[in-house]
Amino acid sequence: MSTTDSAPGAQPRVDAADTSGATHRAVEAIWRIESGRLIAGLARVTGDVGIAEDMAQEALVAALEQWPRTGVPPNPAGWLMTTAKRRAIDAHRRESNFGRKAAVLGEEAVSGVDSDAVIDAMDDHVHDDVLRLLLTACHPVLSLESRVALTLRCLAGLSTDEIARAFLVPEATAAQRIVRAKNTLADRGVQFELPGPEELSERMSSVLEVVYLVFNEGYSATSGSDWTRPDLCNEAIRLGRLLAGLVPEEPEVHGLLALMEFQASRLPARVGPSGEAVLLPDQDRRLWDRLLVRRGLEGLTRAESLGKPLGPYSLQAGIAACHARALRADDTDWARIVSLYDVLVRVWPSPVVALNRAVAVSFLQGPEAGLKELETVAASGRLDLYPHLHAARGDLHARSGRLEEAAEAFARAAELSRNEADRATFTRRATELRGTPG
Amino acid sequence: MRYIIILKGTQPAGPPPEGLMEAIMGLGAEATASGSMIENAGLAPSATGAQVTVAAGELSVMDGPFAEAKEYISYAIYDVRSKEEAVEWASRFMQLHVDRWPGWEGTSDVVKIFGPEDFAPPQ
Numbered sequence: 001m002s003t004t005d006s007a008p009g010a011q012p013r014v015d016a017a018d019t020s021g022a023t024h025r026a027v028e029a030i031w032r033i034e035s036g037r038l039i040a041g042l043a044r045v046t047g048d049v050g051i052a053e054d055m056a057q058e059a060l061v062a063a064l065e066q067w068p069r070t071g072v073p074p075n076p077a078g079w080l081m082t083t084a085k086r087r088a089i090d091a092h093r094r095e096s097n098f099g100r101k102a103a104v105l106g107e108e109a110v111s112g113v114d115s116d117a118v119i120d121a122m123d124d125h126v127h128d129d130v131l132r133l134l135l136t137a138c139h140p141v142l143s144l145e146s147r148v149a150l151t152l153r154c155l156a157g158l159s160t161d162e163i164a165r166a167f168l169v170p171e172a173t174a175a176q177r178i179v180r181a182k183n184t185l186a187d188r189g190v191q192f193e194l195p196g197p198e199e200l201s202e203r204m205s206s207v208l209e210v211v212y213l214v215f216n217e218g219y220s221a222t223s224g225s226d227w228t229r230p231d232l233c234n235e236a237i238r239l240g241r242l243l244a245g246l247v248p249e250e251p252e253v254h255g256l257l258a259l260m261e262f263q264a265s266r267l268p269a270r271v272g273p274s275g276e277a278v279l280l281p282d283q284d285r286r287l288w289d290r291l292l293v294r295r296g297l298e299g300l301t302r303a304e305s306l307g308k309p310l311g312p313y314s315l316q317a318g319i320a321a322c323h324a325r326a327l328r329a330d331d332t333d334w335a336r337i338v339s340l341y342d343v344l345v346r347v348w349p350s351p352v353v354a355l356n357r358a359v360a361v362s363f364l365q366g367p368e369a370g371l372k373e374l375e376t377v378a379a380s381g382r383l384d385l386y387p388h389l390h391a392a393r394g395d396l397h398a399r400s401g402r403l404e405e406a407a408e409a410f411a412r413a414a415e416l417s418r419n420e421a422d423r424a425t426f427t428r429r430a431t432e433l434r435g436t437p438g
Numbered sequence: 439m440r441y442i443i444i445l446k447g448t449q450p451a452g453p454p455p456e457g458l459m460e461a462i463m464g465l466g467a468e469a470t471a472s473g474s475m476i477e478n479a480g481l482a483p484s485a486t487g488a489q490v491t492v493a494a495g496e497l498s499v500m501d502g503p504f505a506e507a508k509e510y511i512s513y514a515i516y517d518v519r520s521k522e523e524a525v526e527w528a529s530r531f532m533q534l535h536v537d538r539w540p541g542w543e544g545t546s547d548v549v550k551i552f553g554p555e556d557f558a559p560p561q
Contacts, residue, residue, distance in 0.1 A: 026526065028520070029523040231555075234439075234517065239473070242473045291476070
């Protein structure tokens with residue numbers, strides 16, 4: 001990318017007379033596009049993500065001040081980068097103000113004052129820098145919530161206020177998570193570098209965990225009227241796409257992206273006219289987003305073509321693909337789903353996965369067979385408080401004609417559920433089952 | 439939210455200048471890597487297509503070329519957070535033409551694709 005200043009006399013792209021806040025919105029849009037690369041480049045020079053993020057923010061503030069007067073420059077990305085770099089260089093030249101910023105820039109940068117070299121250094125290896133930034137923001141020394149906040153802040157360009165609204169916490173809490181994350185990275189001396197191949201795979205799983213957590217936050221909130229939270233699904237998918245470009249050789253990256261795209265493809269069908277949840281078998285599949293389905297299928301093919309054993313995300317994407325391929329619920333390839341679950345329970349021995357497998361078995365071999373599997377899972381006691389265990393049990397009893405047991409199980413599920421839409425669904429099922437003449 | 443950006447332009451007299459396609463590919467790769475561009479393709483001259491029209495209750499099919507002065511050239515679908523972000527990508531794309539192809543004129547229509555966010559259920 002070019003980093004030249006706007007040429008004198010060049011026409012600003014947006015009219016300088018900014019009465020409607022249009023420039024402000026344009027600045028925000030450019031920020032969203034550029035902030036990740038900007039912070040990543042600055043982090044490489046400073047070696048400190050926290051300082052890099054501060055400097056990038058300074059460039060944003062400068063843009064918000066100047067562009068409404070001057071208009072958006074012809075090369076806004078270059079302007080932001082140049083401004084941030086100038087600030088970075090100024091910071092370590094200001095010996096009277098020789099704080100942490102200057103210290104971390106290192107001996108050479110300070111004494112040599114070879115500004116051009118510093119600027120050039122930041123233009124190389126953009127690809128690796130963004131990956132480093134992502135790995136650092138998702139570093140295991142950070143708490144999960146700090147990782148999430150820092151990732152959304154540095155890689156998705158979200159403001160503290162947007163992060164706060166998305167996670168239903170006060171703005172001060174979100175700000176604190178980011179500050180704490182930056183401090184932890186500095187205090188623990190986390191290097192802004194790429195780990196070796198062995199550590200990389202472990203670090204990647206932390207990144208994938210953060211991305212999927214962001215997605216699920218949004219997914220679980222899709223019945224609300226505030227689209228800040230469901231928008232998290234899109235943020236997560238964009239992060240997934242970014243990641244797929246950065247580490248295309250890692251099947252789980254494509255698997256996770258495909259999984260998210262399959263799940264998001266159902267969003268338009270997932271909420272009924274009065275805001276109620278519509279479950280998979282009852283969804284109007286014509287509403288599914290075909291573009292996302294197609295991309296999901298392509299991503300899954302890519303994951304499978306890399307010739308490595310499939311991990312939990314790819315396997316879940318494989319299961320989601322079986323649903324996506326079925327134009328009617330009755331066409332679902334349950335045999336394939338059960339066989340994928342058989343592998344998934346081995347690579348990811350979780351009782352929830354085993355429960356989902358039992359439900360899949362019920363569609364392949366009938367409700368009695370499914371119930372048998374389910375009770376095996378339930379016997380461990382680990383899902384006693386999990387509402388979906390009871391709801392699944394209720395459904396299997398209902399399909400087997402045992403309405404009283406079914407109603408009881410749904411009532412238990414409603415009792416345990418903390419999700420309003422789920423609770424309403426479970427309560428309705430319990431009431432309907434009790435009202436059915438037996 | 440998704441936008442489809444449809445490029446229309448005057449039928450050029452000669453081939454595009456050297457470096458334009460390269461620059462377009464570069465920008466496309468960047469937009470794809472950032473997760474913003476999720477679909478794109480070039481569009482053949484309208485002579486290869488047709489228009490199916492309903493007027494005065496009558497359906498008619500007419501082979502191309504269309505009467506419009508500008509031809510469709512390409513389209514791209516962007517998944518972005520705001521209209522301004524889509525406009526920014528479209529502006530970068532158009533700027534490549536300004537910088538490399540004197541005399542060329544065209545328009546990128548930035549059109550929102552309806553999405554779930556347009557149909558948020560009542561609270």
